[in-house]
Amino acid sequence: MRASGISGLPRRFPIATPRAMTHPERPHRNFYGRIRGKTLKKSQKAYLSEDLAPLSPGAVDWDENPEREPLDLDALFGGKPVWLEVGFGGGEHLVHQAASNPETGIIGAEPYINGVAMLLGKIRRAGVENLAIHPGDARDLMDVLPDNSIARAFLLYPDPWPKTRHHRRRFVTQEHLEPLARVLQPGAIFRVATDIADYVRQTLEEVPKAGFEWLAERPQDWRVAWDDWIPTRYEQKALREGRVPHYLTFRKI
Numbered sequence: 001m002r003a004s005g006i007s008g009l010p011r012r013f014p015i016a017t018p019r020a021m022t023h024p025e026r027p028h029r030n031f032y033g034r035i036r037g038k039t040l041k042k043s044q045k046a047y048l049s050e051d052l053a054p055l056s057p058g059a060v061d062w063d064e065n066p067e068r069e070p071l072d073l074d075a076l077f078g079g080k081p082v083w084l085e086v087g088f089g090g091g092e093h094l095v096h097q098a099a100s101n102p103e104t105g106i107i108g109a110e111p112y113i114n115g116v117a118m119l120l121g122k123i124r125r126a127g128v129e130n131l132a133i134h135p136g137d138a139r140d141l142m143d144v145l146p147d148n149s150i151a152r153a154f155l156l157y158p159d160p161w162p163k164t165r166h167h168r169r170r171f172v173t174q175e176h177l178e179p180l181a182r183v184l185q186p187g188a189i190f191r192v193a194t195d196i197a198d199y200v201r202q203t204l205e206e207v208p209k210a211g212f213e214w215l216a217e218r219p220q221d222w223r224v225a226w227d228d229w230i231p232t233r234y235e236q237k238a239l240r241e242g243r244v245p246h247y248l249t250f251r252k253i
């Protein structure tokens, strides 16, 4: 494993390397979010250097997999149904779902290394074994997921990008939704949670265009959290600040 080039990280931290970023076939993909925050604690650096590589879903980055060969999910999870969480933040929902659903395998994608480190601490404490982690952009992961391979997907409090000129950065754009639709099985459930009214608007406009139907009544409405829900860090902050969660459920047609 090559050095990451990010100071303070263990040398073996496997995020996209400069060579991967410049692979001639690699599509140009801007990522506008943060990939690092406060200095990592010693324990978090240890989690990253010891635990992350064994949780790899396989060859995702362009330097490892320039042909974009699909991942072997049956080998990864022994034929279990596979779920996907995009942008898991600190990983509380991801670990909760993994612990509640041992009969599934769940892949999480998150480029923010402090969040990845937080997740790894939670995995150690919960002892869950049905997770795989891509510490990077979900678009790179979706490139190498087989067609119709994912049974459920979660997009929980995606970055809101409130300014109108930044709406095209939102995850609910066709650049992200078309590959998501390709990898989801027909009938798969796609959950979106957001506290931003205009994000609801864009989600309800864009997700159906990519081949999903909104389950508006499912069986409650958008104001009621899913039965198996656990509030994420971002949701707790939104509630403290008086914003209203919206829980949208879609089904892949």
Ligand SMILES: C[S@@+](CC[C@H](N)C(=O)[O-])C[C@H]1O[C@@H](n2cnc3c(N)ncnc32)[C@H](O)[C@@H]1O
Pocket (backbone or CB within 6 Å): 033, 034, 086, 087, 088, 089, 090, 109, 110, 111, 112, 115, 136, 137, 138, 139, 156, 157, 158, 159, 160, 232, 233, 234, 235
């Ligand atoms: C507002 S935070 C919410 C985190 C978490 N889901 C929660 O509810 O607490 C949005 C997260 O999405 C991640 N993110 C943004 N774009 C992404 C992408 N293309 N692939 C994977 N994660 C992404 C960000 O790094 C950030 O951690």
